[in-house]
Amino acid sequence: MNFEVMETEHFLFHCYKSDCDIVSDIATMVEEKVLSVSLVFSVPPLGKKIDYYICPDVESFIQLSGVMRDSYESWMVGNTDWDNGRVCVISPRAVTDRSPADMYKVIVHEAVHVVMDSFCNPKDLPLWLTEGVAVLFADQTPETLDPEQAPLISRLSGSSFASLGGYKYSGAYVRHFLELYGADVLKKILTGEASADGYIAEGFEKEAAAAFMNRCK
Numbered sequence: 001m002n003f004e005v006m007e008t009e010h011f012l013f014h015c016y017k018s019d020c021d022i023v024s025d026i027a028t029m030v031e032e033k034v035l036s037v038s039l040v041f042s043v044p045p046l047g048k049k050i051d052y053y054i055c056p057d058v059e060s061f062i063q064l065s066g067v068m069r070d071s072y073e074s075w076m077v078g079n080t081d082w083d084n085g086r087v088c089v090i091s092p093r094a095v096t097d098r099s100p101a102d103m104y105k106v107i108v109h110e111a112v113h114v115v116m117d118s119f120c121n122p123k124d125l126p127l128w129l130t131e132g133v134a135v136l137f138a139d140q141t142p143e144t145l146d147p148e149q150a151p152l153i154s155r156l157s158g159s160s161f162a163s164l165g166g167y168k169y170s171g172a173y174v175r176h177f178l179e180l181y182g183a184d185v186l187k188k189i190l191t192g193e194a195s196a197d198g199y200i201a202e203g204f205e206k207e208a209a210a211a212f213m214n215r216c217k
């Protein structure tokens with residue numbers, strides 16, 4: 001595969017020549033969000049730069065991301081593989097069902113994941129937390145959330161996460177958690193020193209969605 005390499009503070013972006021302009025456009029945004037998340041959670045410096053592939057098509061995404069061909073679904077456009085120190089997204093040019101602006105957010109989302117994964121163990125954490133942090137910092141929460149439809153955190157696990165609205169609501173849940181308890185408590189949970197269970201009171205999900213809707217009033 002004919003990847004060119006473009007270097008930023010935290011990443012080595014690998015992209016086809018036809019996508020170099022995309023990397024130039026998003027590099028500043030990605031680094032700004034990485035700085036925000038690093039400041040909020042006092043993330044230790046990364047030991048080395050992370051390889052970030054902008055895959056020119058689905059085929060190269062499957063080959064490079066480690067996503068199994070059989071389990072690939074068309075909504076999967078980004079993947080973080082910390083074991084191999086590699087992030088992959090499909091080029092915004094090769095994705096037809098999302099706008100370039102949405103794909104730029106996906107690129108930030110995966111960058112946030114890899115930075116957070118460098119000091120937490122994502123496999124031991126609830127999805128609403130790991131996904132919620134990435135959704136929150138990538139500004140992927142939709143404009144409108146319905147508190148009455150907010151899914152219960154206890155149900156947001158495994159394969160039902162996406163179908164129950166996990167991606168839609170989890171950023172607002174993390175945002176509300178930060179408002180209530182602060183980044184230090186959240187960091188303890190993310191690093192496995194504490195559990196989130198004791199902090200999630202009944203009605204938290206509705207409250208979080210309502211607080212998100214009130215944010216600009």
Ligand SMILES: [Zn+2]
Pocket residue numbers: 109113130131134
């Ligand atoms: Zn994610």
